[in-house]
Amino acid sequence: MTAHILSRMVSAEFLKLRRRRSLLWWSLILCCLTVPVVYAVLAVLHVTDAAHYGPAGGAENLGHSLEALSLLGGIAGVMIGATAGAGDLGAGVFRDLVATGRSRLALFGVRLPGALALFVPLIIAGLAIATVCSILLAGSLANPSATLVLHYAAWLLVATTLPLILALGISSLLGSRTITVGVLLGWQLAAGPILGQLGFLGRLRDGISVLATDRLLPVPSGRGGDVAASMPLAVALVVIAAWAAVALGAGAWRTRTMDA
Numbered sequence: 001m002t003a004h005i006l007s008r009m010v011s012a013e014f015l016k017l018r019r020r021r022s023l024l025w026w027s028l029i030l031c032c033l034t035v036p037v038v039y040a041v042l043a044v045l046h047v048t049d050a051a052h053y054g055p056a057g058g059a060e061n062l063g064h065s066l067e068a069l070s071l072l073g074g075i076a077g078v079m080i081g082a083t084a085g086a087g088d089l090g091a092g093v094f095r096d097l098v099a100t101g102r103s104r105l106a107l108f109g110v111r112l113p114g115a116l117a118l119f120v121p122l123i124i125a126g127l128a129i130a131t132v133c134s135i136l137l138a139g140s141l142a143n144p145s146a147t148l149v150l151h152y153a154a155w156l157l158v159a160t161t162l163p164l165i166l167a168l169g170i171s172s173l174l175g176s177r178t179i180t181v182g183v184l185l186g187w188q189l190a191a192g193p194i195l196g197q198l199g200f201l202g203r204l205r206d207g208i209s210v211l212a213t214d215r216l217l218p219v220p221s222g223r224g225g226d227v228a229a230s231m232p233l234a235v236a237l238v239v240i241a242a243w244a245a246v247a248l249g250a251g252a253w254r255t256r257t258m259d260a
Helices: 003-018 021-048 059-091 094-099 104-109 111-136 146-174 177-196 199-207 209-214 225-230 233-257
Strands: none
Touching: 003 021, 003 059, 003 104, 003 111, 021 059, 021 111, 059 094, 059 111, 059 146, 059 177, 094 104, 104 111, 104 233, 111 146, 146 177, 146 209, 146 233, 177 199, 177 209, 199 209, 199 233, 209 225, 209 233
16 A cells, blocks of 8 residues: 555545544644633732732743643543544444455554544644743743753643543444543543552552653652652653553454454
């Protein structure tokens, strides 16, 4: 299969996702619109009661806003990934795609770049908005350095694209968008962080995807606690890669073997 055909298939996957208006608008809201709203509220609080509320911007507040963006962006990533993985089955067109003679693995393989083509610009736009707000509203606080912003950008991309990858693989495996979204949101927002607080699990907690991504934060966060802070960077990278590989491998296997 030529690169031109693969490129057209990726573009087709991207267009299928972009044409889902509700998915696109909710992803836009989660990634781009909530952050400026939060900064606006903080700015109003500072103006009306400066004695109790400091400036809305600055390096520290950038970190807090990006942690919130990682949660909201992760939700958008799960929705996009689950739709990319199970969309063809849900629409009843998978059989028609297989009937064209295209490789099933190729049909699966183009889902990820198609989903990333929609998601990555949104999360980068959210990062840019948060950075601009943190600088404009810094007041007497220190502005974030370029190095800090780049470090946050690298972490944010990993922390939000990993849920997308997991959602794509799991939804391809299960053939269900709804179940995948429910399971992964429960894991990302509740089960993973709770398991990270269970001390009797010891170093087994290093294998929790949420904590592994938090290890990449430039400034330690309260979410990952001491587990993420003490996790070796190499271990965190291996854990992240393993979660992604297992999810994609399971999804590819199911796509190749399922009845059309």
